Amino acid sequence: MAEWDAIVVGAGIVGSWAAFHLASQGKKTLLLDQFPLPHTRGSSNGPTRMIRAFYEEKEYMNLVADSYAWWTKLEKMSNTRVFDNTGVLAMQAPPFSYLKACSETMKKNNVKHWWMDQVQLSSKYPMFKYGQDYKAIMDPGAGVLYSNKCMQLVQELFRKSGGVIRDAVKVTGVKEVGNVVEVSSKYDTFRGKKVVLCPGPWAKELLSATGLNLPLVTMPGRQAYFKVKDESMHDIRNGIPIVIEEMNVPEGYQFIIVKPMNEFPGMVKVATRGQPLIKEAHPDERDKNMEPEVYDAITQYVKRHLPYVDPVPCITENCVYTMTPDAGYIVDKHPTMSKVFVGAGFSGHGFKTAPVTGKLLAEMALEQPLSHEVSKWRINRFQKSKL
Secondary structure (H helix, E strand, C coil): CCCEEEEEECCCHHHHHHHHHHHCCCCCEEEECCCCCCCCCCCCCCCCEEECCCCCCHHHHHHHHHHHHHHHHHHHHHCCCCEECCCEEEEECCCCHHHHHHHHHHHHCCCCCEEECHHHHHHHCCCCCCCCCCEEEEECCCEEECHHHHHHHHHHHHHHCCCEEECCCCEEEEEEECCEEEEEECCCEEEEEEEEECCHHHHHHHHHHCCCCCCCEEEEEEEEEEEECCHHHCEHHHCCCEEEEEEEECCEEEEEEEECECCCCCEEEEEEECCCCCCCCCHHHCCCCCCHHHHHHHHHHHHHHCCCEEEEEEEEEEEEEEECCCCCCEEEECCCCCCEEEEECCCCCCCCCHHHHHHHHHHHHCCCCCCCCCHHHCHHHCCCCCC
């Protein structure tokens, strides 16, 4: 007999939102996490995350539009601010293929944005220095989500909706037994009518234990904080936007994010991810020292493009992403277990849309009409996977 209407494995931001959406509909819901909460080991922790509508694919743009509404609802329900509207500047050197593709999709979806050349950029944002051949697109509705605060508030609302959280429970097995799904740990077995798996960076090993082998890669993200020489030039309160740049490099890519001064006093944050510069690593091993070539790439970027910032980092940190081959989400029913649903592989851009991907997983579990088209995120697109 099932003890729970639904069990959600993984109390990251997607799992927490999925659990909230289930509990808020009166379902007896259990949320499990392998670490004592709060913790810093997954992909959802940290002071801030970026939210932007700047995408090539309309499916993600639609998710973001819906997610903005849910983050606003979270602010109203909790009476707490979780979002700062800074805008995002997407920079690129010729031939501007990424910017052009995103701009075209934004036009088709009536998302406000505008192009800027170097004359305009230098006049409006003298704290950034890019080559004369660079152009940028401003996404004015974008900004910063206060991620640790978001996690805490969603979990509080889940509890207020009747949900139960059990932390320090590492799930080792999931199997269907008749009309029930058994979720096992070293010391306990939990039984639910439906199970939603949101294991974050540990998805590959947990899903493998269910017979589902997916081409997931866990990749460390490297980030550093740099002292600002003139704080007025990078203070978030002065309307300084986030800057992003995607660059093609030999046999791979590099993605850079520059965030204004608001996480540590007097410092900006510069983060990077991408292959082959950063290598695959198990999530339990993400905290190895920053590779010398990555350190050099970040500091050289600061020297080239941030003239009001000291290029020697004061603090370096690591995070971890779970990448799919196409950098697309996985939001789907398990192919061999009809009562189990999977949210994984959010590829470094899943935090912003978590209210909606969590809602989609809840809708799947409750056999409700889906609020968004999900064919782009189905498991069956990985034809070479051994199921």
